[in-house]
Amino acid sequence: MTQPKPRPTIAEMVRYQPNLGAPVTDRVIRLSANEGAFGPSPKALAAMEEQSNLLHWYPEEEPVELAEKIASKYDLNPENMVFGCGSDELIMAICQAYLDPGDEAIHTEYGFIMYPMSTKVAGGSPVPAPDNNFKVDVDSILDCVTSRTRVVFLANPNNPTGSYLSRNEVARLHSKLPKDVLLVIDAAYSEFVVRNDYSSGAELVDKYENVIMLRTFSKLYSLAGLRLGWGYAKPHILDALHVVKQPFGANRAAVSAALASLDDQEFIDKAVEHNEKWRTWTASKFEELGLICLPSITNFLMVKFPNDDGKTANNAGSFLASRGIMTRGMSGYGAPDYLRLSIGTEDEMKIVVKNVAEFLRGE
Ligand SMILES: Cc1ncc(COP(=O)(O)O)c(C=O)c1O
Structure with missing residues (x-):
């Protein structure tokens, strides 16, 4: 049958699989x-x-008040911000703006799956840098750099x-990259981090011309359903992203919710404290x-299950x-x-641990 055909790269790809799961019981605990x-x-x-009462009006093209509030909270330059419909939109915009066919974008082996997907959609070639025992390895990333490398994606902290x-x-890593390679530091989970030796990468943006930091309101601020992400980079990078990203990506509801969230320090402190306490507790129960x-510093855990029949991760997920x-x-x-x-x-964590224990005992 004659029908319109997408580009061959797109035809070969499968869409993002969020695997959020359909509700199967009255009470759903969504940890996916x-x-x-x-x-x-x-x-x-x-x-x-x-x-x-303002939903019939487009939002501001760039939410200036929000840029100023973020800047004052995190000590950044409000002129250096760009907003998107989730940081997913900014990841795609980076690929569209910086990758020509055949250009390479490095991502880490167990890095966020949207990096290789967006790279391919834009016509580029994703290059996976092997991790070292599930940890990002700077030298392995550097070993992947070639004359075709245009972008390096680093999720820090890393998902998954x-x-x-x-x-x-x-x-x-930054100091060893060629100056014309864009380093993308995706700090989607940085608000959860309680570590003195960690940085979201903003200081590298302030100092250098080839770094962009990405952040999101989807995680600590719990506004995933409103879709709002932001990037922090020098103006020449923002100019390129503005050409390819959609205008009005930061919608009214999201911007107003984000402004109020940034002011709610009590909520922020509670979320961080809760996360530290229950991640540590859950990990120790699983280990028992x-x-x-x-080891995780984020709001999620990656857990290994045995390879025995009936006890695998796949079996556990279905159970x-x-x-x-x-x-x-x-x-x-x-x-x-x-x-x-x-x-x-x-x-929810207590219920999960109880159910995992029952699964392992074969109940
Ligand atoms: C590392 C990382 N970056 C970006 C995103 C996308 O976030 P957003 O909801 O802002 O599109 C996610 C979502 O899971 C993520 O894990």
């Missing part, structure tokens, strides 16, 4: 997408509602492994059950789903022995 444990700040919800590179390691958890607990299988990331699950409420 690294979302916030308690939902948004109540102040964000109230602020969002105030926009309801939960590990991170120290400020010094990221600086070392004989499972291996990769938990049948009890209304949604987790994320890691086959798509090439790690079929693992499940990733986010840190939910105290109650």
Whole structure:
């Protein structure tokens, strides 16, 4: 049959598989997408509602007040910000702006899957840099650099492994990259991090011409459903992104909710404290059950299951789903022995541990 055909690269690709799971029980515990444990700040919800009589107007093309608020909170330059419909939009825009066919974008072996996908969609070639025991390896990234490298994607902390590179390691990576290679530091989970040797990478943006830091309101701020991400980079990079990204990507509801969330320090502190406490607790309970958890500084854990029939990660994922607990299988990331699950409420974590114990006992 004659029909329109997408470009061959697109025809060969499969769409992003969020694997969020369909509700199978009355109560669903959703731990499959690294979302916030308690939902948004109540102040964000109230602020969002105030926009309801303005929804017939386009939002500002760039939300200036939000850029200023973010800048004052994180000590950044408000002129150096760009906003997108989720940081996903900015990842795609980076690929479209910087990759010609055949150009290479390096991503790490167990890095966020949108990097290779967006690279391919833009016509570029994704180059995976092997991890070292599920940890990003700076030298392995540097070994992948060729004359065709245009972009390096680094999620720091990393999804799905939960590990991170120290400020010094990221600086070392940057210092060894050619000046015309764009280093993308995707710090989607940085608001959760409680480590002195970690940095989101903003200081590299301030100092150099070839770095962009990405952030999102989807994770700690729990506004994933509103889709709002932001980038921090020098103006020449922002100019390129503005050409390819859609105008009005930061919608009214999201911007007003984001403004209110940034002011709600009590909510932020509670989210960080809760996450530290329940991630540590959950990891220790899983380890008591004989499972291996990769060390994580984020709001999720990547957990290894045995290779025995009936006890695999795949079996565990199906068992938990049948009890209304949604987790994320890691086959798509090439790690079929693992499940990733986010840190939910105290109650949810206790239910998960109980169910994993029952699964392992074969109940
Ligand atoms: C490392 C990383 N970057 C970006 C994103 C996308 O975030 P957003 O909701 O802002 O598009 C995610 C979402 O899971 C992520 O894990």
